[in-house]
Amino acid sequence: MALRGAVRAARGRWARPLSSAGTPVGTPVGTPAGTGDTIYALSSAPGRCGVAVIRASGPGSRGALQSLTGTPKIPPPRVMALRRIRDPHSAETLDRGLVVWFPGPRSFTGEDCAELHVHGGPAVVSGVLQALGRVPGLRPAEPGEFTLRAFRHGKLDLTAAEGLRDLIGAHTEAQRRQALRHMEGELGRLCQRWSHTLTQVGSAGPGAGKN
Known part of the structure; x- marks a missing residue:
């Protein structure tokens, strides 16, 4: 903790x-x-x-x-x-x-x-x-x-820091694999893509896509 x-x-x-x-x-x-x-x-x-x-x-x-x-x-x-x-x-x-x-x-x-x-x-x-x-x-x-x-x-970003903590505490192979993916930035990159998508949607305005 x-x-x-x-x-x-x-x-x-x-x-x-x-x-x-x-x-x-x-x-x-x-x-x-x-x-x-x-x-x-x-x-x-x-x-x-x-x-x-x-x-x-x-x-x-x-x-x-x-x-x-x-x-x-x-x-x-x-x-x-x-x-x-x-x-x-x-x-x-x-x-x-x-x-x-x-x-x-x-x-x-x-x-x-x-x-x-x-x-x-x-x-x-x-x-x-x-x-x-x-x-x-x-x-x-x-x-x-x-x-x-x-x-x-x-x-480290925040997700990698959490991944490091989880890797140290991992007891199973599944936990180890997931923690290692987080520590290597997989979750961080996913969050960045979500952030980019949401930013684009927000900048387009409420009327975007309407005729």
Whole structure:
């Protein structure tokens, strides 16, 4: 339900019209679109697992990745690299895991993003999240906020966002197929065709088609 709430928020007080460049109207040139802050959260399912994915999104993602790996050198974009993950204050090793750097706009949210793929034990995940919380400029993400940012950057429309939520919650093959079609834009394209048809009918006026 968090995703549905994020989509509603996008329609409401957080949503702003987008310019032709895809950034919210009023955003200064050179400023990343969105709120301008950097968020982080566990992106995989909570609980004990083999691998947990922790994501950061926003202009501070690169610095966060550098802080937790203890080096200014980051991997090439979209290439996984094995790194020792450390607490930036104590330099204590928290885990050895894979890190990935996604410079915007070629990322899930459209912003600079970093991902840490770590062992999924509760102590490891908690330690990495706490370490990210000690990096200046980062804050925990609100429920559904990564998807909200993807929507605001034009990476997902509302029907695709709903499709993503349904795909995550799918239990049957039929549910999976339908959710995937929605996420890939099938419903969105249908709605666009309906909108175009209704607009044409409305612009023709009430007397259209009469002799």
